[in-house]
Structures are given as structure tokens and as C-alpha cells.
Amino acid sequence: DAKTTQPPSMDCAEGRAANLPCNHSTISGNEYVYWYRQIHSQGPQYIIHGLKNNETNEMASLIITEDRKSSTLILPHATLRDTAVYYCIVRADWADKLIFGTGTRLQVFP
Amino acid sequence: DAGVIQSPRHEVTEMGQEVTLRCKPISGHDYLFWYRQTMMRGLELLIYFNNNVPIDDSGMPEDRFSAKMPNASFSTLKIQPSEPRDSAVYFCASSFSYGGNQPQHFGDGTRLSIL
Numbered sequence: 107d108a109k110t111t112q113p114p115s116m117d118c119a120e121g122r123a124a125n126l127p128c129n130h131s132t133i134s135g136n137e138y139v140y141w142y143r144q145i146h147s148q149g150p151q152y153i154i155h156g157l158k159n160n161e162t163n164e165m166a167s168l169i170i171t172e173d174r175k176s177s178t179l180i181l182p183h184a185t186l187r188d189t190a191v192y193y194c195i196v197r198a199d200w201a202d203k204l205i206f207g208t209g210t211r212l213q214v215f216p
Numbered sequence: 217d218a219g220v221i222q223s224p225r226h227e228v229t230e231m232g233q234e235v236t237l238r239c240k241p242i243s244g245h246d247y248l249f250w251y252r253q254t255m256m257r258g259l260e261l262l263i264y265f266n267n268n269v270p271i272d273d274s275g276m277p278e279d280r281f282s283a284k285m286p287n288a289s290f291s292t293l294k295i296q297p298s299e300p301r302d303s304a305v306y307f308c309a310s311s312f313s314y315g316g317n318q319p320q321h322f323g324d325g326t327r328l329s330i331l
Contacts, residue, residue, distance in 0.1 A: 149322035199316040206259040
């Protein structure tokens with residue numbers, strides 16, 4: 107699986123959009139981009155995933171660049187409950203395991 | 217629908233004791249995964265099952281660890297004898313089918329402390 111690079115930490119004001127970047131310059135054509143988050147004392151929570159196209163669900167939007175070498179997770183209106191560690195993971199179509207990196211610690215402040 | 221259910225949420229026991237962690241996957245999911253999370257190593261996959269059959273146990277740290285899945289709705293991870301270095305948070309996850317397009321859904325974990 108391709109390696110991902112994320113900033114170690116970010117801040118966001120409550121009510122504003124949180125844009126979390128991820129670089130995956132060695133991604134292959136059959137590899138998906140996944141986002142999970144982990145709120146303190148809880149298990150990783152699936153947020154969204156995509157292959158080529160941008161994706162949106164009730165939690166977030168995923169924007170993947172045309173060359174697929176980077177992506178951005180967007181939380182449109184961040185709340186205090188969105189404070190968590192966010193993991194960007196690249197996973198091949200045939201892959202069983204998820205390989206978690208160190209993620210981005212997002213702090214949402216009032 | 218209920219998510220992945222793990223028990224107990226917390227376990228504190230003395231070194232040398234047997235520890236059994238339990239997991240109920242999401243109904244209909246045919247893949248079940250056991251992960252361990254520590255500060256030093258982050259989240260790492262220990263073992264996973266497909267249709268109750270262990271597929272890859274290469275992440276199991278040593279013979280003291282064993283996992284079973286007697287039926288589609290229940291799995292256990294057992295440590296015998298336990299050691300202080302086994303202290304970690306253990307997560308169970310499940311998914312429907314296989315491959316990159318199927319997200320894994322995690323339980324809230326068991327926080328294990330071995331004294």
C-alpha cells in the first residue's frame with residue numbers, strides 16, 4: 107500500500123470548515139483513499155472513502171486531485187465533537203489490512 | 217443496527233493470568249479483524265477471519281496469543297499467560313466481503329492492563 111503524509115496537527119474554529127490534507131504521491135490505480143477518525147477512548151470510526159471521484163456523505167466530503175496524488179477531507183461545519191485524530195489510509199483493492207499511520211490531530215476550538 | 221460489540225471494555229489483571237477478549241461483529245459481515253493499539257506501535261493488525269476461518273495470523277505476536285471464531289457472531293482473543301507488555305487497547309473490526317472498497321467498522325475496544 108502507498109504511504110501517506112499528513113500534518114501532525116491542525117486547529118479549526120467551531121462552525122468553520124475543517125480541511126484536512128493528505129499526500130499519497132505513490133498511489134496506484136487500484137488503491138482507494140480511506141479516512142477514519144479516532145475520538146479519545148473510542149475505536150476508529152469510518153468516515154468516507156473514494157477511488158477517483160470526489161465523494162460526499164453525511165459526515166464529510168472527500169476531494170481527490172485529478173492525478174490522485176493528494177486528497178482533502180472536508181468537515182463542512184466543524185463542532186467540538188469533531189476533535190479527534192484523523193487517519194488517511196491508502197488501501198489496495200485486494201488488501202485485507204488497514205495500515206494506520208500517525209494521522210492528524212484536529213483540535214476544534216470554540 | 218448495532219455496531220461491533222466488544223467486551224469487556226476494561227480489564228485489569230495480574231501477570232500470568234489468562235485473559236479473554238470477546239467480539240460480536242456486525243450481523244451479515246463475513247470478515248472479522250483483531251487489532252492492537254499501543255503508543256509505541258500504533259494500530260496493528262493481529263489476525264483476521266473470513267467465514268469463521270482464520271486467514272492471516274502473521275500479526276499475532278507470539279504463541280501466548282490465540283484467536284477463535286466458533287460462529288459468525290462471536291470471536292475471542294485469548295492471551296495465556298499474560299505479560300505486562302501485552303497492555304494495550306484491543307480492537308475488533310468487521311466488514312462485509314473483502315477488498316479495498318469495503319470499509320471495516322470498529323468496536324470501541326478493550327483496554328487491557330496487565331500488572
